Amino acid sequence: MKQETTTPAVPEWFEARRKPRARIVARWVPWVMVGIPVLVLLAIVVYPTVWMAYHAFHDTNMMGLFTGRYAYVGWQNFANVLSDPRFHNSVVNLVWYLTFGATLEVLLGTALALILYELVPRPGLRVVLLVAMVLPMMLPPSIVGVLWKFLLQANNGAVNHLLINLGLMAPTERIDWLGVDLSLTSLIIADVWQWTALPLLIVYSGRVSLPPAVFEAARVDGASRFTVLRRLTLPMLKEIIAIAFILRFMDAYKFVDKVYVMTSGGPAQSSELPVFIAFQKGIREFQIGEAAAYAWLIFVVAAVIITLFLQYLKRVLKAQAFA
Amino acid sequence: MSETSARLIRILLLAFLGVWLFFTLFPFYFQLITSLKPVAEINRMVPTFWPEVLVPGNYAGIFADPGSLKALQDSLVVALANTALSLFLGTLAGYALARYLKGPVGENLSFWILSNRMFPPVAVLIPMFFLFDNTPWGTDSYFSLIVLYLVFNLPLATWLMMVFFRDAPVELEEAAYVDGWKPFQAFSRITLPLVLPGMISVAMLCFIFAWNEYLFANLLTGTNVKTFPVHIPTFTQGSQTLWNLVMAFSLVAMLPPVVMFILLRRYMVRGLSLGVVKG
Amino acid sequence: MALLEIRGLCKAFDHVVLDRLDLDVEAGEFFVVVGPSGIGKTTLLRCVAGLETPQAGTVRVRGTDVTGLPPYRRNVALTFESYALYPHLTVFENIASPLRARRRPAEEIRRKVREVAKLLRIEHILDHRPGEISGGQKQRTALGRTLVRDPDVFLLDEPISHLDAKIRHELREQFHHLEELRRTATLYVTHDYAEALSLGDRIGVMGPGGLVQIGTPEEVFERPRSLFVARHLGQPTINLLPAALRREDGRVSLELEGCGARLPLTAEQAAALSARTGDRVVLGVRPHHIALADGAAPADGGLLEARVELYEPLGAKGVLLAELGSTRLHVLTPIDVHFRPGERVRLAFDRSAFLFFCPERGVNLVD
Structure with missing residues (x-):
C-alpha cells in the first residue's frame, strides 16, 4: 500500500503553475484592508520616530524648531547623554525598577495564581478572589500613583x-517613603501592587485551560503535589509565564505615569528613569536634540527586546497551532 | 512528605494568599473611607481607619463640579471615538490577515503591526507634541488624543481580531459562499457574529487603555481637553489636595473597567496575553 | 453532454493532488468517489464548488465553464465533512440560508424549509441550535441546507462517515430514496467502499493523482483494473498471493509461492495468461470466493489444506484467518461452524473469480 499512495511523478504543469483565477475576493482587497492601519501606523509611529532620528543629530531646541535653524552636530547629542551622570543614575534606577518590579510581579503573580487554583476549594470563591486581586489593574496607573502617594505620606499616611497600629513600628517613628532613600522602592511597591494582577490573571487562566486528564493520570500514578507542580504544571505553563514576564517588562520599561504623579523623578533625581528624562528634556526643557538622542537609545534597546520577544511569540503560537 | 508538614505548607500558602489579599484590598478600603471623610478628618495627624463621620456628599460634589463633568465627558469622547476607530480598522485588517494574507509577508506584517504597541511612546510623543501644532486642531484637542491613542490601540485591536478570526472556522464562511452569500454578506452574517464576544472584549480593552491613559493626555492636552486621569490630581484648594474628592472620583472612574472585566473575563484574558492563553 | 464535465483538472498544494483528472457525471446520476483518506477526494469537491482554484483544467456545469467563478456564482451545493453548520443560527435558519442568500420571499422559505425538514424528519428540532442536536441530526440539517435549494450539482463530502453504524445505515437507505438527489448530478465522496457500492450508479476509485478506475459498482468490484483498486474495495480485504504461472502437459496452472500448491486455471484465464508462462504474478482471491470443503474434493483438484490461526464470528458471518504455507488468507465462512486455532481445514477456491495482477506494475493481467 505504501508505495502506491506516494505522489505520482511531478507532471510538467506543476512547475508552470498558473495563477489561481477564481477568487473569493479580488486580490487587492485584503491588502487595502491591512493597508489602512499600516498607513496610519506609518504616519503616527514611524514618521515621528524618523523625525526623532533626524533631530538626534542636530542641536535642535524650541527656537531652532520654529525658525528652522539648527545645525548638524553628529554624534554629539549621544555623547552628551552617554556621559551624563543623570543618565547613568537613571539607568541604574531602571535596572532596579525592572528587576524588582517586573520580576517580582511575575513571581508573585505565578505563585498566587497557583495557590488560588490548587488550594482554594470552591470555584465560585476562586473567581471572587481573582476579581478582587485583579482590581488594581483597573485603575489608571496615574491614579495608582496618586493613591499610593497619599497612602505613603510620611506624617499622616495610612501605611506608616x-x-x-500593627505594632511593627514605634508610634513616634515615621518612614519617609517618598524621600531620597525610598522613593524608588515606593514606586516599585505601587507598581507591584497594581501589576502583579496581570501575570496572576494570565497564569491563572493558563492553568485553568490545562487538560485535566494529564493531572488525573499523575494522581493515579501517585505523584505528590510538589512533583506534579515541578514536573507538569510549571513546564506546561512555561511559555505563558514567559510571555507574562515580557509583557510586564516592556510596559514597565516604557511607562512612567507613576513617576510623574508620585515623585516627578525626585527627590534629587532619586527615582528618575530614562524615559522620564527624555520627556522632561523634550517637552519641558525643549532640548529636542538631546531628548531625541535619549529617545533613540531607549528605542534601540526596545527594538532588540521586541524583536526577540516577537520571535519567541511566533514560536509559541506556531507550537500551539500544531498542538 | 508527612501529612502534618503538608498541611502546614498548605496553611502557610493560604496565609500568604490572605496577606496578599489584604495588601491588595487595603488601599481600596482606605480609598473608599477617604472618599467618605470630611477634609478636616483627612488632614489629622493620625489618620482614622474607621471614619468618624460619613460624608456621601463628596460623591455628589464631583458631579456638581463642572470641571469633573467635563473631564468625564472628555474621557468618554476620546475613549469611545478611539475605540470605535481602532476596532473598525483592526477588524478589517485582522480579518484580512487571518483569512487572506497567510503567507510570510502577511505574517511579518502582523508582527510588525503588533510591535508598534510595544515600542516606548517616548519616540512618538515628543515629535507629536510639535507636529500636532501644524494641524488645524492643534495639540490640545480631541483629535490629537483620538489619533495618538491609535499608537497602542490599533496594533492591539488588529492583532487580537486576527487571533479571534483565526479561532473562527473557515469552513463556516466557505459554507456561506456555497450557499450563495457574497463575501461581505458571509463576513457580516456568519463570521462577525461568531467573533462578536471577542470583538466586544477587544473593544473593552481598547476602551480601558484609552480611558486610563495618562502620559499622552498629560503632556499634550490639559486646557481645552482634560481627561479624568489628568483632572483628578488637580482637585486642590490652595496648596491642599482635596483627597476625599480625588478618591471619590477615582472610584467612580474605576467602575466601567471593572464591570467590563467581570462581564467578559475569559476573552479579556485572551486579549491581555496577546492571544496566547485560550481563556 | 454531461451535466458536470471535468476536464484535465490539475491541483497541487505542496505536492500534486489531482493530475489531469477527467470526469463526467450525467443528469440524474449518483456518482461516488471512493478512496483512502487524504488522497484528494475533498479537493476534487472543493474545486467543483469553487473553494479551490485548480492550476489547470476546466469544470463545466450544464455546458457553462464555471472554472473562473467564485462559489457564490455557481449553483452548486456542498455538504462539508464537518457539517459546517452555523452555530449561532437555528436549524431552520441554517436550512434557510441558501434561500435567504437568493432573497426568496419569506413565505416560500418557510414552506420549503418545512418540506425539507419533513423529508429528513427533523421538523421537531427546527428551533434548536446546532450545539443542542445529535450528530445524525446535524448531518440531516447539513443535508437539508443543500436539498432546499435546487442546485445543478450536489456535492456530498463523507456525509455519513462520522455517525454511528446504526444511523449511518439509516441515512444510507435514505439517500436511495431522496428524489432530489436523483433529479440532478450528485458527486458523493467517501472512504467507505460499502457506501460506494451501495449508493453509486457509477463509482470512481481515487488513487494518487486522480481516478484510477471508473465503472459500475459491479465492474469495479469484480474486475478491478489494478491492485490498488482491488485492495481498496472489500472487507476483509482481498487475499493477495504471490504465485508463478506454470505449463504442464499443455495446461497452464498456478503455483503458489510459500506452499508450493498448484491451482488449475479456467480455459479463458489460461488463454489470457498463456503468453506469460513462467512469470510471477499476484493472485487475487476475495474472501468470499474461498469456501470450506468438508466433503469430497472437486474434480479438478484446487483443494488446499491450511491451518486455522484465528476465527472471528461476526454474527451474520465469520472471518477465518488461515495459514497456508508462509502466507495468510482471510476466508468468509457461514456462521454455523466453529474453529479452534491450530485446527486444519481444507479450502476450495472459486477459480472463476481469480484475479491476476502484475507484481511490478499492479495492473490486472486478464482484464
Whole structure:
C-alpha cells in the first residue's frame, strides 16, 4: 500500500503553475484592508520616530524648531547623554525598577495564581478572589500613583500608621517613603501592587485551560503535589509565564505615569528613569536634540527586546497551532 | 512528605494568599473611607481607619463640579471615538490577515503591526507634541488624543481580531459562499457574529487603555481637553489636595473597567496575553 | 453532454493532488468517489464548488465553464465533512440560508424549509441550535441546507462517515430514496467502499493523482483494473498471493509461492495468461470466493489444506484467518461452524473469480 499512495511523478504543469483565477475576493482587497492601519501606523509611529532620528543629530531646541535653524552636530547629542551622570543614575534606577518590579510581579503573580487554583476549594470563591486581586489593574496607573502617594505620606499616611497600629513600628517613628532613600522602592511597591494582577490573571487562566486528564493520570500514578507542580504544571505553563514576564517588562520599561504623579523623578533625581528624562528634556526643557538622542537609545534597546520577544511569540503560537 | 508538614505548607500558602489579599484590598478600603471623610478628618495627624463621620456628599460634589463633568465627558469622547476607530480598522485588517494574507509577508506584517504597541511612546510623543501644532486642531484637542491613542490601540485591536478570526472556522464562511452569500454578506452574517464576544472584549480593552491613559493626555492636552486621569490630581484648594474628592472620583472612574472585566473575563484574558492563553 | 464535465483538472498544494483528472457525471446520476483518506477526494469537491482554484483544467456545469467563478456564482451545493453548520443560527435558519442568500420571499422559505425538514424528519428540532442536536441530526440539517435549494450539482463530502453504524445505515437507505438527489448530478465522496457500492450508479476509485478506475459498482468490484483498486474495495480485504504461472502437459496452472500448491486455471484465464508462462504474478482471491470443503474434493483438484490461526464470528458471518504455507488468507465462512486455532481445514477456491495482477506494475493481467 505504501508505495502506491506516494505522489505520482511531478507532471510538467506543476512547475508552470498558473495563477489561481477564481477568487473569493479580488486580490487587492485584503491588502487595502491591512493597508489602512499600516498607513496610519506609518504616519503616527514611524514618521515621528524618523523625525526623532533626524533631530538626534542636530542641536535642535524650541527656537531652532520654529525658525528652522539648527545645525548638524553628529554624534554629539549621544555623547552628551552617554556621559551624563543623570543618565547613568537613571539607568541604574531602571535596572532596579525592572528587576524588582517586573520580576517580582511575575513571581508573585505565578505563585498566587497557583495557590488560588490548587488550594482554594470552591470555584465560585476562586473567581471572587481573582476579581478582587485583579482590581488594581483597573485603575489608571496615574491614579495608582496618586493613591499610593497619599497612602505613603510620611506624617499622616495610612501605611506608616498601619505599621504603627500593627505594632511593627514605634508610634513616634515615621518612614519617609517618598524621600531620597525610598522613593524608588515606593514606586516599585505601587507598581507591584497594581501589576502583579496581570501575570496572576494570565497564569491563572493558563492553568485553568490545562487538560485535566494529564493531572488525573499523575494522581493515579501517585505523584505528590510538589512533583506534579515541578514536573507538569510549571513546564506546561512555561511559555505563558514567559510571555507574562515580557509583557510586564516592556510596559514597565516604557511607562512612567507613576513617576510623574508620585515623585516627578525626585527627590534629587532619586527615582528618575530614562524615559522620564527624555520627556522632561523634550517637552519641558525643549532640548529636542538631546531628548531625541535619549529617545533613540531607549528605542534601540526596545527594538532588540521586541524583536526577540516577537520571535519567541511566533514560536509559541506556531507550537500551539500544531498542538 | 508527612501529612502534618503538608498541611502546614498548605496553611502557610493560604496565609500568604490572605496577606496578599489584604495588601491588595487595603488601599481600596482606605480609598473608599477617604472618599467618605470630611477634609478636616483627612488632614489629622493620625489618620482614622474607621471614619468618624460619613460624608456621601463628596460623591455628589464631583458631579456638581463642572470641571469633573467635563473631564468625564472628555474621557468618554476620546475613549469611545478611539475605540470605535481602532476596532473598525483592526477588524478589517485582522480579518484580512487571518483569512487572506497567510503567507510570510502577511505574517511579518502582523508582527510588525503588533510591535508598534510595544515600542516606548517616548519616540512618538515628543515629535507629536510639535507636529500636532501644524494641524488645524492643534495639540490640545480631541483629535490629537483620538489619533495618538491609535499608537497602542490599533496594533492591539488588529492583532487580537486576527487571533479571534483565526479561532473562527473557515469552513463556516466557505459554507456561506456555497450557499450563495457574497463575501461581505458571509463576513457580516456568519463570521462577525461568531467573533462578536471577542470583538466586544477587544473593544473593552481598547476602551480601558484609552480611558486610563495618562502620559499622552498629560503632556499634550490639559486646557481645552482634560481627561479624568489628568483632572483628578488637580482637585486642590490652595496648596491642599482635596483627597476625599480625588478618591471619590477615582472610584467612580474605576467602575466601567471593572464591570467590563467581570462581564467578559475569559476573552479579556485572551486579549491581555496577546492571544496566547485560550481563556 | 454531461451535466458536470471535468476536464484535465490539475491541483497541487505542496505536492500534486489531482493530475489531469477527467470526469463526467450525467443528469440524474449518483456518482461516488471512493478512496483512502487524504488522497484528494475533498479537493476534487472543493474545486467543483469553487473553494479551490485548480492550476489547470476546466469544470463545466450544464455546458457553462464555471472554472473562473467564485462559489457564490455557481449553483452548486456542498455538504462539508464537518457539517459546517452555523452555530449561532437555528436549524431552520441554517436550512434557510441558501434561500435567504437568493432573497426568496419569506413565505416560500418557510414552506420549503418545512418540506425539507419533513423529508429528513427533523421538523421537531427546527428551533434548536446546532450545539443542542445529535450528530445524525446535524448531518440531516447539513443535508437539508443543500436539498432546499435546487442546485445543478450536489456535492456530498463523507456525509455519513462520522455517525454511528446504526444511523449511518439509516441515512444510507435514505439517500436511495431522496428524489432530489436523483433529479440532478450528485458527486458523493467517501472512504467507505460499502457506501460506494451501495449508493453509486457509477463509482470512481481515487488513487494518487486522480481516478484510477471508473465503472459500475459491479465492474469495479469484480474486475478491478489494478491492485490498488482491488485492495481498496472489500472487507476483509482481498487475499493477495504471490504465485508463478506454470505449463504442464499443455495446461497452464498456478503455483503458489510459500506452499508450493498448484491451482488449475479456467480455459479463458489460461488463454489470457498463456503468453506469460513462467512469470510471477499476484493472485487475487476475495474472501468470499474461498469456501470450506468438508466433503469430497472437486474434480479438478484446487483443494488446499491450511491451518486455522484465528476465527472471528461476526454474527451474520465469520472471518477465518488461515495459514497456508508462509502466507495468510482471510476466508468468509457461514456462521454455523466453529474453529479452534491450530485446527486444519481444507479450502476450495472459486477459480472463476481469480484475479491476476502484475507484481511490478499492479495492473490486472486478464482484464
